[in-house]
Amino acid sequence: MAITGLLVGLIFGFALQRGRFCVTTAFRDVWQSRRATYFTAFVTVIAVQAVGVGILDATGVIHITHKALPWLAVSLGSLIFGVSMVLAAGCATGTWYRAGEGLVGSWIALVLYATSAAAMKYGPLExxxxxLRSVTLPVTTIPASLHISSWIVIAVIVAGAGYLVYRELTTPRPKVATLPPTRTGLAHLLFEKSWHPLVTALVISAVAIVAYPLSFASGRQAGLGITTPSANLANWFVTGNPARIDWGVWLVLGILLGSAAAAWASGEFRIRVPDAGTAIRSAIGGIGLGVGASWAGGCTIGNSMVETAQLAWQGWLAFGFTFIGVGLAVRYLQPRAARSVPHPLTTVGAQTPTSVPVSL
Structure with missing residues (x-):
């Protein structure tokens, strides 16, 4: 059953690449240009997934447990992770899918991210x-702390997401100039037409929900996750221990392959070599991603998207500090020229590969 992780990863990677869906973009745009398009899409994923997880848990398909909150590690790790996202030009998932597009800077960040995460989880930095993770508070989920039904919390999340979606859909946006289509039918929809962020969010939500029963069936009791699978893959390369190759490892490999297939089919795959400065930032960012996510117990997927949907304090604490970390990096570490890069949804010809910012 572990091989189902590869199938989920293929679909996930395909959707990430075609939808240009990256949490770095979602968070950075709020700080940099006060745009919340991708942020709204990200919150939508949390809301839809929360409903799905609630149903799966209530019907006994899955049973999720949580440990005491390692508040200090989650706060510090998520802050480091947020800063590192901007340096690496992508979060953990974004690094995997951009590597599939041929970005050498993402290759650098990905290798160092997986290696540093493995060092933190299994190596000399364990x-x-x-x-740091031993410093905990005796709390797990929001409903358990407040002694209320989980569906009340889910309703609040859905209402908040609904408000953001309403604002996004009713706010006038500049028209985007597009090139004449060269394909028709399904091929045009899948490989040429720009995907709306909210449509991408619904696809990713479905993938995230389906991931639970498939992952549980393989013996891995978790939803989507990137950091531990990446560390497991790096550990397997060094030790050859077959026990490290689980559902999660197949998932991340599927993300890479799915993204590469989508980029190739849409004509967006190109080997792009960064300049020296970008390469150094990618390397530093990759190390920070691995260290930060290991301390935090997850990345923007495992924590900010999955743990939040599970209504865990860890997820929402990580969400907040990651968001703050991105803001600090945008303010103090991002190159000045990058702060004024046109947004991909408003740039003329934005659907073409040459006009998509490298830092998505």
């Missing part, structure tokens, strides 16, 4: 990781 004591440092475990030491």
């Amino acid at each position: 004591p440092l990781n475990q030491g």
Whole structure:
């Protein structure tokens, strides 16, 4: 059953690439240009997934448990992760799917992200990781702390997401100039037409919900996750331990392959070599992603998208500090020229590969 992770990853990677869906973009745009299009899409994923998880849990398909909140590690790790997202020009998932597009800078960040995460989880930095994560608070989920039904919290999340979606759909946007289509039918929809962020959000929500029963069936009791699978893959390369190759490892490999297939079919795959400065930032960002996500217990997928949908304090704490970390990096570390890069949804010809900002 572990091989189903590959199938989920293929669909996930395809949707990420074609929808240009990256949490770095979602968070950075709010700080940089006060645009909330991708942020709204991200919150939509959380809301839809929360409903799905609630149903799966209530019907006994899955049973999710949580440990005490390692508040210090989650706060510090998520802050580091948020800063590193901007340096690496992508979050953990964004790094995997941009690597599939041929970005050498993402290759650098990805290798160092997986390696540093493995060092934190299984290697010489494990004591440092475990030491900080041992500082905990006796809380797990929001409903358990407030002694209320989980459906009340889910309703609040859905209402908040609904408000953001309403604002997004009713706010006038400049028209985007597009090139004449060269394909027809399904091929045009899948490989040429720009995907609306909210449509992409619905696809990703479905993938995230389906991931639960498939992952549980393989013996891995978790939803989508990127950091531990990436660390497991790096550990397997070094040790050859077959136990490391689980559903999650197949998932991340599927993301890479799905993204590469989508980029190739849409004509967006190109080997792009960064300049020295970008390569250095990618390397530093990759290390920070691995260290930060290991301390935090997850990345923007495992924490900010999955744990939030599970109504866990860890997820929402990570969401907040990751968002703050991105803001600090945009303000103090991002190159000045990158702060004024036109948004891909309003740039003429934005659907063409040459006009998509490298930092998506």
